[in-house]
Amino acid sequence: MPAFRQIRKLGLASLATISLAATGAATAQATSTQSASLSPAAGTEAVTIDLVGINDFHGRISADRSSAGAAVLSGAVDGMRAENENTLFVSAGDNIGASTFASASQDDEPTIAALGAGGLDVSAVGNHEFDKGFADLTGRVIDSYADSSGVNGADFALGANVYEKGTTAPALQEYAIREISGISVGFIGTVTEDMPSLVSPAGIADLDFGSELEAANRVAEQLSDGDEANGEADVVVLLTHNGSAGDQCADIAEEDSAYGELVREASNEIDAIFSGHTHQSYDCEIAGRPVIQSHQYGTTLGKVSLQVDPETGEVTEAATERIALATEGADGEWVGNFDANAEVAEIVSAAEAEAEVVGSVKIGAISEDILRGGEEPGQDRGVESTLGNTVADIHLWATSNEDFASEPAEIAFMNPGGLRADLLYGQDGTVSYKAAAEVQPFANTLITFNLTGAQIREALEQQWQPAGSERNKLHLGISEGLAYTYVEDAAQGEHIKDITFKGEPLDEEATFRVAANAFLATGGDNFAAFAAGTDHADSGQIDLDATVNYFKAHDVVEPAPLGRAVLQEPVAPTQSPDPSDEPTGDPTDSPEPSEDATDDATEEPTSSPEPTGDATRSPDSSGEPKDEQKDDSQNRDSEDLAATGFGTSWIGIVAGVVVLAGIALVLIRRFGNKAGR
Numbered sequence: 309m310p311a312f313r314q315i316r317k318l319g320l321a322s323l324a325t326i327s328l329a330a331t332g333a334a335t336a337q338a339t340s341t342q343s344a345s346l347s348p349a350a351g352t353e354a355v356t357i358d359l360v361g362i363n364d365f366h367g368r369i370s371a372d373r374s375s376a377g378a379a380v381l382s383g384a385v386d387g388m389r390a391e392n393e394n395t396l397f398v399s400a401g402d403n404i405g406a407s408t409f410a411s412a413s414q415d416d417e418p419t420i421a422a423l424g425a426g427g428l429d430v431s432a433v434g435n436h437e438f439d440k441g442f443a444d445l446t447g448r449v450i451d452s453y454a455d456s457s458g459v460n461g462a463d464f465a466l467g468a469n470v471y472e473k474g475t476t477a478p479a480l481q482e483y484a485i486r487e488i489s490g491i492s493v494g495f496i497g498t499v500t501e502d503m504p505s506l507v508s509p510a511g512i513a514d515l516d517f518g519s520e521l522e523a524a525n526r527v528a529e530q531l532s533d534g535d536e537a538n539g540e541a542d543v544v545v546l547l548t549h550n551g552s553a554g555d556q557c558a559d560i561a562e563e564d565s566a567y568g569e570l571v572r573e574a575s576n577e578i579d580a581i582f583s584g585h586t587h588q589s590y591d592c593e594i595a596g597r598p599v600i601q602s603h604q605y606g607t608t609l610g611k612v613s614l615q616v617d618p619e620t621g622e623v624t625e626a627a628t629e630r631i632a633l634a635t636e637g638a639d640g641e642w643v644g645n646f647d648a649n650a651e652v653a654e655i656v657s658a659a660e661a662e663a664e665v666v667g668s669v670k671i672g673a674i675s676e677d678i679l680r681g682g683e684e685p686g687q688d689r690g691v692e693s694t695l696g697n698t699v700a701d702i703h704l705w706a707t708s709n710e711d712f713a714s715e716p717a718e719i720a721f722m723n724p725g726g727l728r729a730d731l732l733y734g735q736d737g738t739v740s741y742k743a744a745a746e747v748q749p750f751a752n753t754l755i756t757f758n759l760t761g762a763q764i765r766e767a768l769e770q771q772w773q774p775a776g777s778e779r780n781k782l783h784l785g786i787s788e789g790l791a792y793t794y795v796e797d798a799a800q801g802e803h804i805k806d807i808t809f810k811g812e813p814l815d816e817e818a819t820f821r822v823a824a825n826a827f828l829a830t831g832g833d834n835f836a837a838f839a840a841g842t843d844h845a846d847s848g849q850i851d852l853d854a855t856v857n858y859f860k861a862h863d864v865v866e867p868a869p870l871g872r873a874v875l876q877e878p879v880a881p882t883q884s885p886d887p888s889d890e891p892t893g894d895p896t897d898s899p900e901p902s903e904d905a906t907d908d909a910t911e912e913p914t915s916s917p918e919p920t921g922d923a924t925r926s927p928d929s930s931g932e933p934k935d936e937q938k939d940d941s942q943n944r945d946s947e948d949l950a951a952t953g954f955g956t957s958w959i960g961i962v963a964g965v966v967v968l969a970g971i972a973l974v975l976i977r978r979f980g981n982k983a984g985r
Contacts, residue, residue, distance in 0.1 A: 366404070366405065381606045397427050398430050398431065399582075403434070404419050409742040413742070414659060424453055441510070490618055493545065496524055528546075545579060582600055582610065609633060610631075666741060671859045673859075694867035695731065719786070737864065750825075754854055760817065
């Protein structure tokens with residue numbers, strides 16, 4: 309900000325401090341530092357800026373139960389703008405990708421058009437914006453956003469921690485500025501540092517993904533350094549495509565993860581944080597600022613209301629809420645909570661009509677439901693699933709049938725995160741093109757390559773993810789003929805026990821031709837063993853085409869059985885031994901796959917979606933023993949002081965003076981840091 313505004317701001321702060329001193333020590337003790345430093349300047353009225361946000365929309369343009377659809381979402385934003393013209397609509401990324409068929413069947417162009425017409429102001433880039441590669445993002449996607457919104461398309465793919473390979477040169481726009489009622493609001497975008505394991509490595513081969521914390525703080529300082537040439541903002545907001553796997557604010561504030569570090573240690577210049585990626589719903593105050601995530605799929609709109617002093621650019625107050633966009637009635641029907649935006653409704657209607665033409669075509673039939681893992685299908689990626697095994701069978705067939713011209717595959721694998729919907733029997737088992745497309749929405753090419761038996765063991769071990777990963781375990785779907793036993797609670801590298809192929813022990817010295825989608829084949833989801841294979845070859849088929857052809861070649865498709873992966877239980881002793889006796893039985897004996905073993909493996913999830921950091925926090929992290937010690941110490945201090953006859957009123961006066969001095973120092977330091985706003 310100009311020098312005279314900074315001087316005025318410091319002068320007002322000094323007057324406030326003098327006024328506090330004049331009221332006496334008792335009043336000083338009752339006044340908080342925050343209210344002293346954040347009160348609007350005398351004679352000014354705070355401006356209310358409402359930021360309303362989404363995350364992980366994933367092309368859910370059509371209304372579907374709690375997902376209200378793009379038209380109602382845009383209508384909700386319209387209503388909020390009508391109530392407060394100082395409203396901005398933001399996103400924390402994954403607007404497109406892993407979309408439902410109405411959008412995915414048309415390369416997500418309907419979603420881009422709907423969000424653009426609905427007035428999305430800015431967005432961080434998410435990992436799914438990279439699904440079709442960096443060139444597609446910076447070309448088609450950004451151009452389409454520009455066409456639909458009428459503003460700079462790069463504002464919808466902010467990524468301050470995305471760099472050109474081997475450099476610190478930004479590969480995407482780092483921030484965007486919006487002027488509202490004379491106040492500059494700066495938005496910084498970042499994306500999870502786990503990017504290399506979340507998208508096909510080939511699509512981001514020319515990029516590096518750095519620390520979110522470093523990037524966010526670097527750009528926040530730049531927007532607050534007083535240099536108009538490199539961008540200035542009164543209010544700074546971080547849009548991060550990263551989040552917590554949990555929804556409890558106390559846990560989020562303490563979690564041992566890159567995200568926990570980000571929300572705790574982000575620059576004081578950052579006034580609010582919108583997050584995403586983990587599909588959670590929470591609104592918290594962490595490190596003195598609002599931190600919010602708005603669930604997923606357009607079910608919820610997150611709202612952060614900031615009271616801003618127009619003279620100083622300071623946020624004087626903040627409030628958060630999460631607003632449901634649809635409500636379930638007593639009859640089980642879901643109804644939107646806001647009037648639909650008419651323009652967006654037309655875009656959605658046209659997309660649905662186009663998708664129906666393509667999607668209604670029957671491609672085959674199933675004998676019963678084929679489901680993802682978890683008590684609620686899709687809830688747990690760490691357990692074996694009939695859908696994972698079935699898709700692995702499909703990929704094996706597609707790369708080994710008589711029409712396949714290259715060297716045929718012998719084994720196939722499927723990553724659980726690539727399965728985004730179940731195949732449901734419905735009334736007659738019919739499977740439409742739309743239903744098949746929604747199972748695997750990423751249009752991944754099938755790749756064949758060579759792995760040794762030892763590398764296959766290594767790949768199976770890598771189902772247990774590295775420390776700090778979003779999920780502890782990702783259970784691979786495996787094709788017919790491959791089977792193994794495993795121990796869940798084992799050291800890294802020691803989970804997999806016996807592996808068989810076609811009923812015989814797997815020869816770990818032999819070489820096998822393997823098939824997987826391009827994401828997995830190039831090391832996605834931390835499966836580095838697949839990338840280490842040799843002679844990678846493009847099969848010329850995408851996963852959806854392979855599925856369609858498989859259904860055409862089979863009259864009725866049955867779900868692949870569970871039990872290709874069997875949890876190995878310790879063998880119980882045959883008698884009650886002395887404590888010194890050795891138990892009978894060999895705990896490494898490998899049981900044959902059985903229905904009972906399968907049930908055990910599927911009914912008891914083998915992993916938790918919580919980050920590993922939460923599980924490894926020290927038992928005393930709650931601070932309870934320390935609190936008790938502190939309370940006792942405080943009691944003893946009070947008793948000792950009372951015995952000396954030293955008056956507590958004098959303590960209050962001294963404390964008041966110290967508080968006033970602290971306030972003055974905090975104000976000078978804070979306003980000095982905000983210079984140039």
